[in-house]
Amino acid sequence: MAEPAKIAEVIEAGTAQFAAQCYELYGLPPLGSLVRTGDTYGIVAGAATSSLEPGRRPIARGRDEATEEAVYQSSPQLSKLLRSEFAAAVVGYQDGDARRQYLPPYPARIHGFVYLCQPDEVREFSRSFGFLNILLNASLPVPAGELIAAALRRMSRAHDDPRAFLVAAGKELANLLSADFITLKNILGRLQ
Amino acid sequence: MTARLGIVTAASLEKGVDVRLDSPVSVEDMVVGRYVTIEGRQRRFFGMITDVSLGVTDPHLAVSPPDVADPFIAEVLTGTSTFGTIHVTPMLTIGGDAETVLEGPQPVKTIPAHFSAVNLAAEGDMDLVFGEEDKQRFNIGNPLDMETKLCLDLEEFVKRSNGIFGKSGTGKTFLTRILLIGMLQKSKAVNLIFDMHNEYGWSGTREGGPPVKGLKQLFGSRVAVFTLDEESSRRRKVSTDFVVKIGFDEITPEDIAILRATLNLTELAVEAAYQLRKSLGKDWLRQVLQRSDEELEELLKESSIHESSFQSLKRGLGTIGRLGFVVPEAHEDTVKHILDCLDRGLNVVLEFGRYREIAAYLLVANMLSRRIYARYQQRMEEAIAADKEAMKPRPLVITIEEAHKFLNPEVAGKTIFGTIAREMRKYNVSLLVIDQRPSGIDEEVMSQLGTKITCLLDNEKDIDSVLAGVSGKSELKSVLARLAPKQQALIFGHAVPMPVAFQPREYGSAQSYKSFLDAGPDAAGQAEKDIEELWG
Incomplete structure (x- = not known):
């Protein structure tokens, strides 16, 4: 199977999260999508585009331009001065032939290439729902409920019967959130 | 096929077993009185559903109910956050240990372990418990709502x-x-x-x-x-085949004693009957009923029977004497x-x-x-x-x-x-x-x-x-x-x-x-005999 194109590179790595910078400005994977670097799987949990230099904020440039696109065309250096980064919550890793849905023994490597998982891989990964518990308990840049709903919505598209997948995931969540119906209700409401 | 219902979540020998229903099982299909088997680790239990109830994992569910008009939400919540429970009273252990194999179902003395699977009782289990019609067993009916025969030894x-x-x-x-x-x-x-x-x-x-x-x-x-x-x-x-007649001499004071309340006799009147039997012998009843008043008065003077007790007794005995089947002397x-x-x-x-x-x-x-x-x-x-x-x-x-x-x-x-x-x-x-x-x-x-x-x-x-x-x-x-x-x-x-x-x-x-006649032990033999007689 041909390796999908790499989209980003790890620039900060911890056991539970890693951050990656995209090769293309705005070449971000969508919130909740499954990404992989090395053996580590992550779910995109937040993204930002900002100036390369922390102290130097971008300035408004579009007063005389007709379209937003024109701003970038008249200042081609912008794509080099800005960068898009995202954070991913680590949800599992490849352990030989087995795919584990718990935290890996080691964090990802800096400068590791990050790939967006293809539908086949997403389908394989989402056969079990161990990752839901990791997401529920992780400290994330976005609310866990939002992220879980986004991840499940995206994963369901890789399945032949998205509704059945969502029902199964919903039941798993209902078990995990058996004592917190309000959170469960909010997530379920965002699944469709 | 076993129709799995759920798993045991709590149990006590005295109070029975709580079973949480699996999500595909509808609580409305669970009827009180149905029989289930519980697959314990070492033995199988046979019990009856005695209660059905609904449960929620979080009380908030009851306070702010979800929108069940949405089929997705309803489907997700059924069997997870909301679930049915049944209460089963275990009655017997069937199979498993040596005793039940040798001697058939035994009364329960223990309870199944946590999370033992609970199934609807299968035909074979029912036969094991209620018996099949045979030489000694007779079908008296069906357990309620069931096809199985209930056979009595x-x-x-x-x-x-x-x-x-x-x-x-x-x-x-x-x-x-x-x-x-x-x-x-x-x-x-x-x-x-x-x-x-x-x-x-x-x-x-x-x-x-x-x-x-x-x-x-x-x-x-x-x-x-x-x-x-x-x-x-x-x-x-x-x-x-026979017409029953009862002679006066067959009736004893003991018989009168149990009729005391029915005949409205006093204790003393019953006592009088015993005394009369003693003094008049086996024929006492006939004598009391047929002797003239003067003769009886004589009798009373000799004994210590009070006049009113005697009248009470005589009235009661008169009732018996008037029964058509009571005759002075029974021939057979x-x-x-x-x-x-x-x-x-x-x-x-x-x-x-x-x-x-x-x-x-x-x-x-x-x-x-x-x-x-x-x-x-x-x-x-x-x-x-x-x-x-x-x-x-x-x-x-x-x-x-x-x-x-x-x-x-x-x-x-x-x-x-x-x-x-x-x-x-x-x-x-x-x-x-x-x-x-x-x-x-x-x-x-x-x-x-x-x-x-x-x-x-x-x-x-x-x-x-x-x-x-x-x-x-x-x-x-x-x-x-x-x-x-x-x-x-x-x-x-x-x-x-x-x-x-x-x-x-x-x-x-x-x-x-016809079914009653067929059930007899000689039914088959009799039929053969009839055929033989018919065809020589």
């Missing part, structure tokens, strides 16, 4: 005294007929039936339908009908005739004809039973002394109606039936008591009944007295109170492994008669 059943209870009009008589047929076909016992309302011998009545056949019509060669009232029997076109010995029939394996039905008053019934049933029992006792003792099994008389089952009149605490000690109920099968005689007011029966007698079958009862005292001493009484009470007013009954006790609510098999249609 009648050999076991007749070993103890038994009771059939239920309010008037709930089907006691039909149930009794079915059991009598069962005993006639599947056990060695013979029956003596004191048939107060002429229901069992020839034909019986049915509410809102044509009359149904009695024992003699179905099993003519094995049933003898005795009657106290020849005229009535003739009018009803019953072919009777009724007891001997009955015993002859019983010895030949004939079942005897004694019809009371028009003598439906309770005094006649009490007098005759008690008197005859006492003498038959005495004969049985004598023969049993002889057989034991000679150590010969063959000399033992056939087991006898005496069927009495209105049993609380014989067995109420006041007279239970005096009547022969109290003795039979207590001494049970020592002398091969047992009772089948039929009653609508079980609370009137002496507690001691009730406690000795082996198997009890009860139709609907709604009086608290009656229910308590029937269920006294049964384990799981409160569950049974709710089952008993929910029985349909007709043709449903609850059986528990010695002859069944666990209490079962059941619907008695049909009685009254041509098809039902």
